[in-house]
Amino acid sequence: MVLNRKIEEWYDEYSYPIFKFILLMIQDYQQSEDLTQETFVKAYKNYHFFKGNSSPKTWLFSIAHNLTIDYLRKRRPMTLIKEIFLLKRDSNKLPDEVIVMKENSKELYYALKCLKDSYREVIILRKIKEFSIEETAYILNWTESKVKATLHRAIPALEKQFKKEGFLNERMV
Numbered sequence: 001m002v003l004n005r006k007i008e009e010w011y012d013e014y015s016y017p018i019f020k021f022i023l024l025m026i027q028d029y030q031q032s033e034d035l036t037q038e039t040f041v042k043a044y045k046n047y048h049f050f051k052g053n054s055s056p057k058t059w060l061f062s063i064a065h066n067l068t069i070d071y072l073r074k075r076r077p078m079t080l081i082k083e084i085f086l087l088k089r090d091s092n093k094l095p096d097e098v099i100v101m102k103e104n105s106k107e108l109y110y111a112l113k114c115l116k117d118s119y120r121e122v123i124i125l126r127k128i129k130e131f132s133i134e135e136t137a138y139i140l141n142w143t144e145s146k147v148k149a150t151l152h153r154a155i156p157a158l159e160k161q162f163k164k165e166g167f168l169n170e171r172m173v
Contacts, residue, residue, distance in 0.1 A: 007044045010056050015040065017057075017129065018064045024124050025068045027113055035071060039064040054138050058131070062139045065121070072117075111161040119154035126151055 015036055022039075023032040042063050043050075050059055112120045125136045126147070137144045 003044070003047055007040060007047070010043065010060060011040050014057055014060050018060060021061065021124060021129060022064055022068050024109065024112060024128070025120065026072065027109060031071065035064065035067050038067055042067065054135065058135045058138055061125070061129070061131070061135075062141075065139050107162070107165070111158055111165065114161050114165075115154065115157055118150050119157050122147060122150045123154050123158060127155075 018039055019032055019036040022035045023029065026032060026035075039060060043060055046063075050056070054062075112123065115123070121140060122136065125131045125139060126133070131139065133144050133147050136142075136147045140147070142150075
């Protein structure tokens with residue numbers, strides 16, 4: 001009974017953020033709901049593997065990430081995604097506030113969808129879900145250096161996508 005209670009508490013606290021994370025990744029509402037449920041079923045079945053080395057939130061997001069990646073691999077064959085050319089950057093950075101402000105906007109969903117998977121994942125986890133570098137590395141099973149380097153490349157790619165689609169104008173930069 002204690003395990004049931006713990007999973008229920010986690011579900012109440014983390015199901016919506018996990019659902020939003022999955023939805024940002026796959027842009028399918030119904031499937032996102034299914035994968036969210038599956039995340040907690042898997043957490044229940046594998047609770048004995050949770051050693052407390054990370055927070056429950058980080059562990060659950062790791063499960064959700066892996067389930068989402070498995071879903072994407074099964075849904076569509078792996079294809080090479082055209083590499084997005086990086087713009088020469090000046091001293092102005094894309095403000096984090098633009099990402100947060102647009103979290104619920106269709107422009108952000110579209111721009112993220114156009115990015116390569118690794119960029120999309122690291123932006124969602126670091127800038128939208130506000131995980132630390134260490135937590136992001138754990139969730140993605142990457143090194144902290146890879147998280148930093150990928151984010152460093154992903155932000156300009158997102159900015160370029162915003163500009164390409166006309167979502168980002170000079171007033172926002």
